[in-house]
Structures are given as structure tokens and as C-alpha cells.
Amino acid sequence: MRINxxxxxESLRQLARIGATPGGGVTRLALSSEDRSARDLLRRWMEEASLRVRVDDFGNITGRRAGSESGKAVLMASHxxxxxxxxxxxxxxxxxAALEVMRTLNDAGVTTRRPLELVNWTNEEGVRFEPAMLASGAVAGRFTPExxxxRTDRDGVTFGDELERIGYKGDRDNRPGPVAAxxxxxxxxxxxxxxxxxPVGVVDGIVGITWSEITIEGRADHAGPSPMPLRxxxxxxxxxxxxGVDDIARAIEGAVGTVGRITAxxxxxxxxxxxVTMSVDLxxxxxxxxxxLVAGLERLASDIAALTGVTVAVNRFWTSEPTPFAAEIVDAVETAAAEMGISTRRFWSGAGHDAKYMQDVAPSAMIFARSINGLSHCEQEYSTPEDLEAGANVLLRAALGLAGIEGERTSHKRG
Amino acid sequence: MRINxxxxxESLRQLARIGATPGGGVTRLALSSEDRSARDLLRRWMEEASLRVRVDDFGNITGRRAGSESGKAVLMASHxxxxxxxxxxxxxxxxxAALEVMRTLNDAGVTTRRPLELVNWTNEEGVRFEPAMLASGAVAGRFTPExxxxRTDRDGVTFGDELERIGYKGDRDNRPGPVAAxxxxxxxxxxxxxxxxxPVGVVDGIVGITWSEITIEGRADHAGPSPMPLRxxxxxxxxxxxxGVDDIARAIEGAVGTVGRITAxxxxxxxxxxxVTMSVDLxxxxxxxxxxLVAGLERLASDIAALTGVTVAVNRFWTSEPTPFAAEIVDAVETAAAEMGISTRRFWSGAGHDAKYMQDVAPSAMIFARSINGLSHCEQEYSTPEDLEAGANVLLRAALGLAGIEGERTSHKRG
Structure with a gap:
């Protein structure tokens, strides 16, 4: 079985029209009118695919395809x-791609053992309402409904008001799950x-992230009359x-370190x-x-202070702990790709995704499709149709493996 | 003879009231109403000291104390x-301090051989009307009156209009000089x-300055999903x-190098x-x-580009050539200080002053009084009363030496 x-x-193309930018990208902020239009289209497509659609108290939209058994579902989700x-x-x-999996199963007349659910999470990006991954975090119990x-956007408008305005404030009972995988x-x-x-990546987990704010105080002098040794x-x-941050990160396998922001x-x-104030992301x-890594940053800061006569303060103000995904789900994804003849590489995601919180709720994993030039969060973001197809086929096969097909044993438990 | x-x-204190800031400093931009009030006070003091005051076409105010001979004058000037x-x-x-020199000579009833002139230059700082040292540059023929x-300030108001508004547009024939020293x-x-x-510095000249704009183009990627070797x-x-700029400047005697501005x-x-764009001041x-030094910067830029995969463009957009002062005037200042028992050090000025342009017109030199913590262009700028007194006494003695006292040979030709 393969996706269409x-x-x-065609679905990607149609959805991308909502909030399309002149530069070929999309601006569709969470709970905006564009988000509402996109949700309306998605809901129509879900209903056309015979999914039972429900909306929860955070605006998450879940479409359920029944299995031959009731009980916990296999979720396929994004935003x-x-x-x-x-x-x-x-x-x-x-x-x-999750919708396409549902359509493909419909076309093939396949019934899975476990139910399948497609979830569209609210406010994954966190650019309108901070923090990111707000609604999946709430479902995982990290954030209270209050x-x-x-949460307010930069105009002072609240998440709650916008959720009601666009007509997507649903019921607590409609949250996704219960979740098998x-x-x-x-x-x-x-x-x-x-x-x-x-073409395809199998994701071992979400890396831990820590942010520090560095404040360096020296002395502002005229550039002319100040001899080098007295500066x-x-x-x-x-x-x-x-x-030094670059050197430290390069020296430790799997580490990345970035100074993204600097003000002199x-x-x-x-x-x-x-x-100078600057940020360090490790x-x-x-x-x-x-x-x-943070200890190395602090040692470096204190060495530089001693050598140059400035003061350097390191304030580690935020940490997100690493989240390893469930080995059995990661293995299931890898097996699914191998069965489809799609070559994969396993690695850790350097960025956060809703799967980070969902791993608290149920065994989880992610699949990546190759990006061109590594670009995203910009209009130039691109992946080839072939790679997008390959990723969707891995999702299909993995979901089938985890949900099982009526009358078969679940594929990931095969040989 | 010593200054009072x-x-x-007391004069410094009174002048500092005009444009005084809550933080203990002064804001008195060129050709502002505060500048007019300060000019009015200065002109009154100059007239009270029996100087013949004239105002030229750039608003420079010159007060002349006649010598026993007519002809070229010894100028003492600042802004x-x-x-x-x-x-x-x-x-x-x-x-x-130049005014105080005039007053001291009046008190002592001394007539110099050459006339003495006190000059207040218009718009030395260049913060309201760029470039700095505008009026001395114009007198030296670097800039046309037009x-x-x-020149306009950031509100679009011209130098010419403001000069007329404050009533200080005088006559071309009233420019300072002719100048002996x-x-x-x-x-x-x-x-x-x-x-x-x-306490006191004898200035050999004004260093050469060159400004470059550096533009570095890399690739903006997510801090998370981008492994170090692929960045x-x-x-x-x-x-x-x-x-590297810091290292290069430290390696060359007498050089300074500064990155003052950076934007990521x-x-x-x-x-x-x-x-990243940034400035380099050498x-x-x-x-x-x-x-x-610039060649070293360019080599460094090209090495870094080759090693890191970014492009680095160096645009050297402005250069001010070094200006050595006239040896005989520098020596006269040094001798004057020695005769007063004031210890001095000779060095180059790292910053521009009106003397840079005046060296084109006549043999010139500068005297520095010690600054506390090297601070200036800020409210914390400070020099002790003792050091200010010492500097003024060196000015008095040097001016007397260069102008000569009626009936004596000029002091700097003694011994």
C-alpha cells in the first residue's frame, strides 16, 4: 500500500493558499482568521474522509478513524x-500526510485493529502566543487551561478570546486519545x-536545550586615545x-552551541x-x-574576564530537558521504512515539536523528510515531492504497523 | 607668571551652567540656543578682558590682544x-584657559611682541552637523562656505540658517589669523x-584614522537542527x-584597532x-x-572566509591622513612645561582636533591635561583642578615663548 x-x-498546494505571502511562503498565525479558514478547510477534508471530527478545549482538532477494536488510538499529528x-x-x-494516510486506507478498504487519530495541534509555533507547543503541552498536563x-499576543489579545472568536473552543472531553502510540x-x-x-530521518528524541544570557561589562572609551593595553x-x-562557544560545541559529539543575539x-x-549582552543556546x-556544556561556558566566561579585565555574568535562565522517544516506536518507524525500501538515518531532533510533550503521554516517535538547504521558518523552505512522498509512506507503514490490520498481527512485531 | x-x-563653572544636564554634564550642541548663550557670555568676558572681538562667516569668534608688533598672531583656540x-x-x-592667559597678561601688564588671538571654533564636535571640525576645516580651505x-542636522535644519538665527554669521574678513603659531x-x-x-601631555600630532565597513554573509539556520560542521x-x-583586529593592533607599536559597531x-x-555588519576603526x-593595518585586516578577512565558508567584504570608506605637528612648536611646548617644572610625556593624539586642520595653515601643536579614567564625551568626564591649572600654565608659558615679550628675545630660542 502506498499513499497517493x-x-x-494538491492538498498541500490548496492549504498553502490560505495566508499565502508574495514571496511564496505562508503567514498563518495561530488562531488568526487565516488559521480559522485553514481549519475550516481541514475539517471539511477530514469529514470528507469519513473521520469523526471533534474539537477540544484548546482548539485541537482530532479526526478519528475507527478500528476493529475500540480503546487506545494511534495518533498522527502536527500543526x-x-x-x-x-x-x-x-x-x-x-x-x-496523516490525512492522506486516512484517505489511502479508505481507498484500500482497510480497517486497522486500533483506531487511528489525526490531530492538528493549536499554536505549535509559539510566535503569536508564547510558549511554543502550548496546546500539546496543556494536553500533557504541563500547562493549566487558565x-x-x-496567553496574550503582542497586541494584548488573549488566546482564550481568539479561540472563541474563530469558533474553535470545544470541549475538554474532546481531547485526543487515549493514545497507544x-x-x-x-x-x-x-x-x-x-x-x-x-530522504527520511528516524528521530531518536528531542535534544535538551538551555538558554543563557551573557552580560559583559567593560569600559566605553574613545577608540582613538585609548592604547590597546589600557582597554x-x-x-x-x-x-x-x-x-569559545563554537569551539566547545564542536569538541563534544552531538552538541550544538549558538550565539544568536548580540547587542553592543x-x-x-x-x-x-x-x-555587550548576548544569548547562548546550547x-x-x-x-x-x-x-x-554550561559549566564549560561558565569556565570560559571566567577565564576571559580574568584575562581581559571585563566582568562576565552568565545567567542560565531556561532549560528544556532532553526527551528520548520510545525505543519500540522509533524501531517501528525504522522497520516500516526498511520494509518500504526507503533508506533512513537515525538522529536527534535539534528543535522542539509537539512530540516532546506527547512522549509524556504515550510512546512516541517522529519521522523527518529531507529539507533542501536546511531552510525553514522562511519562504525558501522546500522539500522535493519525492521526499515528501517517501516520508508519508513511512508514516503510513508505521501507523499500520502500530495499529495493526484487522486479522493480522501488528507488523512491527513480525520477524 | 602663573595663571589665576x-x-x-570659576569661569569653567559658570560656562558649564549653560546647557547643564541633571547628570552633571553639558549638552550644548553647535549653533543651538545654548551655544548662543555660551557665546554671548564668552564674548562679554573677552570684551571685559579688552580683547578686540570679531566674528567670521562661519561663526568663529576671535578675540585679539595686540602685540608690540603687528602682523601674524599666536593663536590659542578650542571650542x-x-x-x-x-x-x-x-x-x-x-x-x-586661553581667556585666562589673556587675563593673566592683563594683570601683569605684559605686552607680547606678536599679537595673541583666542579663537572659539564653531561645530568642532560634529554631532549636530557632520563632519567634525567643520569651521576650522573651512578656514583651512578643506570645505567651501556653500x-x-x-550641512543639516537630523531635523533637516541647515548650518547656515542656524548660524543666522543665533546671530553669529559674521564676515569673511574676520577669520582668525594671519597665524604665526x-x-x-x-x-x-x-x-x-x-x-x-x-599631569600634562605634549602632543606630537594627530594619528591617521581609517574606517572600514565589514559585511559577513553566512547562512541563517535554526540553532537546533544544524550540526556544527554544516554551519x-x-x-x-x-x-x-x-x-583578530585586536591582535593585529596589539602587535604593532602605536596602533589601535576597534570594532565599535556590530549588527547581527x-x-x-x-x-x-x-x-553580520560591523565597523573597524584603525x-x-x-x-x-x-x-x-588595513592590509592585515583584509588578509584576516579572507583567511576567515576561507576557513568558515562565509563571505567577508571589507569596504575602507574613509581615511584621515596622519598630521604630525610642527617640531618647533611641539618643542616650544615641551620647553615651556620644563621651565614651569611641570613633567610631561610626548605622544600622539588618537582623536581629531581643530589643530589637525590648522597645521595646514601654520605651525601648530597641542597640550593635553590629564583625564581621570580616560573618560570624555560623557557626564563623568573629569580632570583635577591641579591638572587643569598645570595645563593652562603650560599654555601661558608656551604662548609667551612663541609670541615673545616686548623687549625680550622669544623664550623658545633661549639656551
């Missing part, structure tokens, strides 16, 4: 909200698969720290910067190694 | 305009004298360049910077060495 690639691409001027595939691909409803298909958003020449240049100290003061051409699949 | 320190400080929230001494000190009058006393604005424990991080490349894009915590007393 033409139908998948249709986007960042500003984002791409056509981030999120939408996972939702519409917290979720009270959770699968999330997504574009990679990184260059690993392209670099390796492989306390905050930006030179910052530069040595940025290079007074930031004029002929004054030595007296103050990621690793292992919690203890993440702590070691 | 009390009177000098009373300030930066925003600047200090009380930058500029004002040089003007009021260019000067057409030019002396400019100023606070150091750097830490050299304080570091050396010496093209513009900020890491920038960091290595900033550290998109400048968010979880995205690898795809683009200074050295020798023109060929300045070119060598």
Missing part, C-alpha cells in the same frame, strides 16, 4: 499554524539528511566568548564598546552533557 | 560646543597620562575577525546569524603603517 502523492501535493513568512511544509505536511487562555511526521528543518544524501573592550571579550553599547564606530541529547 | 587658577575654575550629555571640560577648558552652510589646549580624553602618573555562522566569523541578523536567540601615526 498527487493528492497529497497548521506557521511563523510569519514561513514555509508551506512546516507543520502542514505532517497534518496533510494559563493557556491567558504517537507519530509525528515533519520536514527536517536542518541539513543532516541532505548532507547524507538520505577593557566588552566586544573583544564577547568575540573570544563567541569563538553604545554601538558607534569610534567608541570602544563598554557593554543543545545536547544528554542532560549531564548539557550541564557540562 | 581660581578665576579659571565650546559639546556632544549630547558631554563633559564640562572638552573644548571649554581650552577656550577658557558646503558648510548646507597655533596652540590648542585640551583634556586628554584617554588614559595615557593617568596611567603614567603625569556557516556569520557571527562566529565576525568574532574571529574582532579578536536576524538577531534572535535560536537562529544562527546569517549576516589608527596609527604613520600613513604606511595604517595601510599595512
Amino acid at each position: 502523492a498527487h493528492r497529497l501535493h 497548521i499554524d506557521t511563523v510569519r513568512r514561513g514555509g508551506c511544509y512546516d507543520g502542514a505536511y505532517g497534518v496533510l 494559563y493557556v487562555y491567558g 504517537y507519530l509525528e511526521l515533519h520536514v527536517e528543518q536542518g541539513p543532516v539528511l541532505e548532507d547524507a544524501g538520505i 577593557r573592550d566588552a566586544l573583544v571579550a564577547a568575540a573570544r566568548l563567541i569563538a 553599547e553604545p554601538n558607534v564606530i569610534n567608541t570602544i564598546p563598554g557593554k 543543545r545536547h541529547p544528554d542532560s549531564a552533557t548539557l550541564d557540562r | 587658577a581660581h578665576r579659571l575654575h 565650546i560646543d559639546t556632544v549630547r550629555r558631554g563633559g564640562c571640560y572638552d573644548g571649554a577648558y581650552g577656550v577658557l 558646503y558648510v552652510y548646507g 597655533y596652540l590648542e589646549l585640551h583634556v586628554e580624553q584617554g588614559p595615557v597620562l593617568e596611567d603614567a602618573g603625569i 556557516r555562522d556569520a557571527l562566529v566569523a565576525a568574532a574571529r575577525l574582532i579578536a 541578523e536576524p538577531n534572535v536567540i535560536n537562529t544562527i546569524p546569517g549576516k 589608527r596609527h601615526p604613520d600613513s604606511a603603517t595604517l595601510d599595512r
Whole structure:
């Protein structure tokens, strides 16, 4: 059994019209009117595919395809909200590939043993309402409904008010699940698969992330009359720290380290910067190694302070612990791809996804489709039709394996 | 003969009231109403000191004290305009110490052989009307009157209109000079004298300055899903360049190098910077060495580009050639200080001053008074009363030496 690639691409194309940008991307912020239009279209498609559609108290839309057994379902999920001027595939691909799986099973007249559910999560991106992955986090018990409803966008509008305005405030009883297994298909958003020449990734888990704010205080002097040995240049100290973060991350297998944001003061051409603030983002699949990375950053900061006469403060203000996915679900995905003759590579996701919270609820895993140039969260985001098809076929096969086909043993338990 | 320190400080205190800021500094932008009030006070003081006051076509105010001979004058000059929230001494000190020299000569009943002129230059700072040192440059023939009058501030108001508004548009025939020698006393604005424990500096010249704009283009990727070896991080490349500029400047005697301004894009915590723009300010007393410094910067940029996979463009967009002062005037200042028992150190000014342009017109030199913590262009700018007194006494003695006293040979030709 294979998905209908033409139908998948046509659905992707139609959904991408809602919130389309002149630059070829999409702006469809969570709970905006564009999100409502997209939800309406998705709901119509789900109903046309004979799914039983329900909307929960966070606006999550679930479409259920009954199995021969009742009880826990196999979920396939992602999101249709986007960042500003984002791409056509981030999120939408996972939702519409899951829809395509349902349509393909309908075409083939297959009944699975376990029920299948397609879930569209509300506000995955977190660009309109912080934090990201808000509704899956709430379903997993990380956030209370009051917290979720009270989140405000930059105009001061609340999540709760917008959810009611677009008509997607449903019932608590309509939350997804109960869940036997959770699968999330997504574009990679990184260059690993392209670099390796492989179409599909099997995701071992979501790395741990820790954010620190660095404040460097030196002395703002005239660039002219200040001989080099008498300077306390905050930006030179910052530069040595940025290079050091890069060195540390390169030295530890699987680690990444990024200084994304930097501000120098007074930031004029002929004054030595007296103050620099910058961010450090460190990621690793292992919690203890993440702590070691931060310790390395702190040692580096203190060495640079001692050598250059500036003060360097490191404030580790946020950490998201690593989330390894369930080995049996990751293996099921890998087996499914092998059975389809699709080559895969296993690696950790460097970015967060709803699957991070869902792993708390049920055994979970993710599937990645190769991205071109590793680009996402921009209009240039792209994956080839062939790779999108391959990823969707892996989702189909994995879902079938986990749900089982009426009268068969579940495929992932075969030989 | 010694200046009256009390009177000098009292004048400094009174002038600093005009445009005084809550933080203890002064905002007295060129040709502002505050500048007019300060000019009015200065003109009154000059007239009270029996100087013959004239105002030229750029608003420069000259007060002349006749000598026993007519002909070329010895000029003592600086400026009373300030930066925003600047200090009380930058500029004002040089003007009021020159006034104090005139008053001291009056008190002593001394007539010099050459005339003495006190000059207040218009718009030295260049913060309201760019470029800096506009009026001295115009007197030296670097800028045409049309260019000067057409300069606009950030509200679009022209120099010419503001000069007329405050009533200080005078006559071309009233420009300073003809000039036998030019002396400019100023606070150091750097830490050299304080570091050396010496009150007064004798300035060899104004260093050459060259400004370059650096543009680094890498690739903006998600901070998470991008393994270190596959990144093209513009900020890491920038960091290595900033550290390299620091290293290069430290390696060459007398050089300084500063990255004062940096902007990273998109400048968010979880995205690898795809683009960085930054400035490089390089200074050295020798023109060929300045070119060598820029060549070193360009080599470094190309090495970093090759090693990190980013592109680095270096655009050297402005150069001010080094200006060595006239040896005989520098020597006269040094001799004057020695005769007063005031210890001095000779060094190059890292910052521009009106003396840079006046050296084109007549043999020139500068005197620096020690700054505390090297601070200037800020409200914390400070020099001790003792150091300000010492600097003014060196100005007095040097001016007397260069102008000669009626019936004596000029002092700098003695011994």
C-alpha cells in the first residue's frame, strides 16, 4: 500500500493558499482568521474522509478513524499554524500526510485493529502566543487551561478570546486519545539528511536545550586615545566568548552551541564598546552533557574576564530537558521504512515539536523528510515531492504497523 | 607668571551652567540656543578682558590682544560646543584657559611682541552637523562656505540658517589669523597620562584614522537542527575577525584597532546569524603603517572566509591622513612645561582636533591635561583642578615663548 502523492501535493498546494505571502511562503498565525479558514478547510477534508471530527478545549482538532477494536488510538499529528513568512511544509505536511494516510486506507478498504487519530495541534509555533507547543503541552498536563487562555499576543489579545472568536473552543472531553502510540511526521528543518544524501530521518528524541544570557561589562572609551593595553573592550571579550562557544560545541559529539543575539553599547564606530549582552543556546541529547556544556561556558566566561579585565555574568535562565522517544516506536518507524525500501538515518531532533510533550503521554516517535538547504521558518523552505512522498509512506507503514490490520498481527512485531 | 587658577575654575563653572544636564554634564550642541548663550557670555568676558572681538562667516569668534608688533598672531583656540550629555571640560577648558592667559597678561601688564588671538571654533564636535571640525576645516580651505552652510542636522535644519538665527554669521574678513603659531589646549580624553602618573601631555600630532565597513554573509539556520560542521555562522566569523583586529593592533607599536559597531541578523536567540555588519576603526601615526593595518585586516578577512565558508567584504570608506605637528612648536611646548617644572610625556593624539586642520595653515601643536579614567564625551568626564591649572600654565608659558615679550628675545630660542 502506498499513499497517493498527487493528492497529497494538491492538498498541500490548496492549504498553502490560505495566508499565502508574495514571496511564496505562508503567514498563518495561530488562531488568526487565516488559521480559522485553514481549519475550516481541514475539517471539511477530514469529514470528507469519513473521520469523526471533534474539537477540544484548546482548539485541537482530532479526526478519528475507527478500528476493529475500540480503546487506545494511534495518533498522527502536527500543526497548521506557521511563523510569519514561513514555509508551506512546516507543520502542514505532517497534518496533510496523516490525512492522506486516512484517505489511502479508505481507498484500500482497510480497517486497522486500533483506531487511528489525526490531530492538528493549536499554536505549535509559539510566535503569536508564547510558549511554543502550548496546546500539546496543556494536553500533557504541563500547562493549566487558565494559563493557556491567558496567553496574550503582542497586541494584548488573549488566546482564550481568539479561540472563541474563530469558533474553535470545544470541549475538554474532546481531547485526543487515549493514545497507544504517537507519530509525528515533519520536514527536517536542518541539513543532516541532505548532507547524507538520505530522504527520511528516524528521530531518536528531542535534544535538551538551555538558554543563557551573557552580560559583559567593560569600559566605553574613545577608540582613538585609548592604547590597546589600557582597554577593557566588552566586544573583544564577547568575540573570544563567541569563538569559545563554537569551539566547545564542536569538541563534544552531538552538541550544538549558538550565539544568536548580540547587542553592543553604545554601538558607534569610534567608541570602544563598554557593554555587550548576548544569548547562548546550547543543545545536547544528554542532560549531564548539557550541564557540562554550561559549566564549560561558565569556565570560559571566567577565564576571559580574568584575562581581559571585563566582568562576565552568565545567567542560565531556561532549560528544556532532553526527551528520548520510545525505543519500540522509533524501531517501528525504522522497520516500516526498511520494509518500504526507503533508506533512513537515525538522529536527534535539534528543535522542539509537539512530540516532546506527547512522549509524556504515550510512546512516541517522529519521522523527518529531507529539507533542501536546511531552510525553514522562511519562504525558501522546500522539500522535493519525492521526499515528501517517501516520508508519508513511512508514516503510513508505521501507523499500520502500530495499529495493526484487522486479522493480522501488528507488523512491527513480525520477524 | 602663573595663571589665576581660581578665576579659571570659576569661569569653567559658570560656562558649564549653560546647557547643564541633571547628570552633571553639558549638552550644548553647535549653533543651538545654548551655544548662543555660551557665546554671548564668552564674548562679554573677552570684551571685559579688552580683547578686540570679531566674528567670521562661519561663526568663529576671535578675540585679539595686540602685540608690540603687528602682523601674524599666536593663536590659542578650542571650542565650546559639546556632544549630547558631554563633559564640562572638552573644548571649554581650552577656550577658557586661553581667556585666562589673556587675563593673566592683563594683570601683569605684559605686552607680547606678536599679537595673541583666542579663537572659539564653531561645530568642532560634529554631532549636530557632520563632519567634525567643520569651521576650522573651512578656514583651512578643506570645505567651501556653500558646503558648510548646507550641512543639516537630523531635523533637516541647515548650518547656515542656524548660524543666522543665533546671530553669529559674521564676515569673511574676520577669520582668525594671519597665524604665526597655533596652540590648542585640551583634556586628554584617554588614559595615557593617568596611567603614567603625569599631569600634562605634549602632543606630537594627530594619528591617521581609517574606517572600514565589514559585511559577513553566512547562512541563517535554526540553532537546533544544524550540526556544527554544516554551519556557516556569520557571527562566529565576525568574532574571529574582532579578536583578530585586536591582535593585529596589539602587535604593532602605536596602533589601535576597534570594532565599535556590530549588527547581527536576524538577531534572535535560536537562529544562527546569517549576516553580520560591523565597523573597524584603525589608527596609527604613520600613513604606511595604517595601510599595512588595513592590509592585515583584509588578509584576516579572507583567511576567515576561507576557513568558515562565509563571505567577508571589507569596504575602507574613509581615511584621515596622519598630521604630525610642527617640531618647533611641539618643542616650544615641551620647553615651556620644563621651565614651569611641570613633567610631561610626548605622544600622539588618537582623536581629531581643530589643530589637525590648522597645521595646514601654520605651525601648530597641542597640550593635553590629564583625564581621570580616560573618560570624555560623557557626564563623568573629569580632570583635577591641579591638572587643569598645570595645563593652562603650560599654555601661558608656551604662548609667551612663541609670541615673545616686548623687549625680550622669544623664550623658545633661549639656551
